[in-house]
Amino acid sequence: MLQAIGLTSNPRRDRPPAVDDLTFEAPPGAVTALVGPPGAGKTTALRLLLELDPGRGLSYFRGRPLHRIAQPAREVGIVLGDVPGHPSRTVRGQLRMLAAGAGVPVARADEAIRAVGLAGLEGRRLGSLPRGAERRLALAAALLGEPHALLLDDPGAGLSPEERGRLHALLRAHADAGGTVLYTTRDARDAARNADRVVTLDGGRLAAAQDAGEFARTRLRPRVVVRTPQAARLAAAVTQEARAARRPVEVVTEDGNLLLVYGGDCAQVGDTAFRHGVPVHRLADETGESRPAGVGEEAAPGPLPGTGAAAPDRVAGARRPVRSPLRPLRYELRRITGVPSTALVLAGALAVSAVLAVLLGRGGGTSLPAVLAAWPDLLPLPPAALGAGLIGALSFGEEYRYPALAAGRGAVPRRLALLLAKLAVSAAVALVLGVLVAGADLAALRLFYGADLIIVPDNWHAMTASWLGLSVGCAWAGVLGAGVFRAAAAGVAAVLFVPVAFVPLLRQVMSGPAVRSVAGLPARLGEFAGPRWAPPLDRWIAGALEVVAQPAGVALLLTLTVLLCAYLVTGVRRQARW
Structure with a gap:
């Protein structure tokens, strides 16, 4: 169980704190997504959890703060950006060096390479790895100590859909084995598809903590995605027919040739395009993010059992976890x-x-x-x-x-x-x-x-x-x-x-x-x-x-x-x- 209690970052000049009184938990055996728009405080929340940034509040990993865990690498695996390694070092050399730092047998490096699908790239230099391989290397480094919890900051950024699928399959396998997974994302649809629980941030504060199904029902709404070279013409036709039928509809144009139609379905939009002779290159149903609810619109969880109602005054990040090599x-x-x-x-x-x-x-x-x-x-x-x-x-x-x-x-x-x-x-x-x-x-x-x-x-x-x-x-x-x-x-x-x-x-x-x-x-x-x-x-x-x-x-x-x-x-x- 990963618990965050009253996490609050230090105030910024003429601006509110990036994270303000954030309380949530990520249960074992589940994937938890931390969702919010850019600037919502997702990365800061992770750094407060890991005691890397100064602030107030408490964070517990299976009932213990991180600075009291003798071997942090065996409790939590961390991905904050790419693995900072020398470009001339090989994948295997980098992981074996980190294995010595984590105090684990060198054989764990090869096991992690196979687990994340880097087999065949062991001898590649870090400076020559493609983006997808870099992200898998970061995950392999996080898995070296066989940690119980995985904390990842936007792990799918810059990856292709296939690479994101492999990444989420690895996270799901870790959770199915009883581990805790917490990752940040700005894509609400990604969270609804791949997470079991979704914690929504808005302006650094907790907006909601829900199961993925409830999140999709309350925060996402269905829409029709249409790609056509005559987007303006089709948008006008869809709007005109919806008004004539007295159906509520909202049409949003993106990237010039992409339409997002809220309030209709594929059959209605396709029939309209056919009647007006508009060519359609793509027509699909999907769910999109609705307007973010304000703080308090959804029932936010109260204080965790035994913690009390007030935000703790203890400084989070006052003592950093030990990161020195164990060997x-x-x-x-x-x-x-x-x-x-x-x-x-x-x-x-x-x-x-x-x-x-x-x-x-x-x-x-x-x-x-x-x-x-x-x-x-x-x-x-x-x-x-x-x-x-x-x-x-x-x-x-x-x-x-x-x-x-x-x-x-x-x-x-x-x-x-x-x-x-x-x-x-x-x-x-x-x-x-x-x-x-x-x-x-x-x-x-x-x-x-x-x-x-x-x-x-x-x-x-x-x-x-x-x-x-x-x-x-x-x-x-x-x-x-x-x-x-x-x-x-x-x-x-x-x-x-x-x-x-x-x-x-x-x-x-x-x-x-x-x-x-x-x-x-x-x-x-x-x-x-x-x-x-x-x-x-x-x-x-x-x-x-x-x-x-x-x-x-x-x-x-x-x-x-x-x-x-x-x-x-x-x-x-x-x-x-x-």
Whole structure:
């Protein structure tokens, strides 16, 4: 049972609220349609139900508010527009990523594909799907968690009659299995044909809540639809004969060649057209929407049992339901591997690094670390670090550009588990990229100039720690920068800020003489740890300390600390407003 009690949206400037004191219910095992003209408040009502918009009132899903349901995707499936996915992602890849977000087995993706009739389109890119397939993909995403309730905002918009028929067949099957279905539509005939119950909105208020049969009887009236190239002539003839026979009739002309005749039947209109020699291309009986009744013309249901008569003062939407992935690491792995941008960045970094390494090694005046890193003086960062930073920035940038996690296409959930997953995956990719780039550059140098010129230095531990630390630090700066400022470009800017602006400043600060030194720290740690201390750790710790002591290392650590604090603070503030 889905219950809405006193839903009222926040008032708008110089205008009444879009939804005002709306109370209705959608029973299980039935399809309920929310009907009204454009601007009646249908979409706002759904968003209030889902606690996506601020306002007053209560909404219950089988007796529980949505923000108290631990796994919302298993209680309610939502279709608010199209599925916001990356155009390069495949249908199967998108649904498998969303399955990880919903915490359901990956096999549910293939089951949902078959259920909505997308079999054969699993490998199609989202950007190449036709309109009907996009709507079926949105429904498949809503069905991933096997929810009890389905909430859909105008699901048949832009679909052909055949596609709408398939869509309503799926909704009917869900209701027949005991589920709850609530969808919005502006077409009263659609609601009368496909729904069991119809809730009518007028100006944001409840006009009626009826069974579909009663709705068709009280809100729809029969009419004859005629399509003819001589619409004006036939309209005049029908009106003239109706007056002569003293029959009430109303003739409405639409689109120039379409007549809607209220108060007659097909036989009467056809005979009139025949007598006046008017060609008819279409002649059919159907039901059309009557004038919307004012609020209160039909008996509106009273307060639901046990709720009281007054509208609740509790704020609907003050606490949003949790939308973070229940399996964040699996979600992030599927997200980063499901688009070609990751492979393109990795391949580009490898190719550019190899070319720069060969060019730097040709002169012989560049140090070996700079040659292996492919880091000329004119670049603020080596290609591998820039590539790692770009991959990190895209990890959050794509979330905000294609917000697949949020039902209302709002902010990406700022949960610690999601952040840790992105940091872990971006760090792993950065480490792999750093190792691949070093290996590719070394192989290119040996191929062009021979192996005798490449001599491994004694401080290779510090070099390795510096190289991998720089790659991981840039990746994390990209993740946090994009997460704080909600754009991939901001993440890249955060990566470039360290060498361009911060490092020169720190070099001036650290140029003075040092009073104290941390020399001997590895030995003191070994004494503290006792026999469990492994001697090789001395070299790695010394290398790490040498890296951190450099201006670039200090600048990167400070930048990451500031970005992490900013991310946590902004996340706390947004959660407080929810």
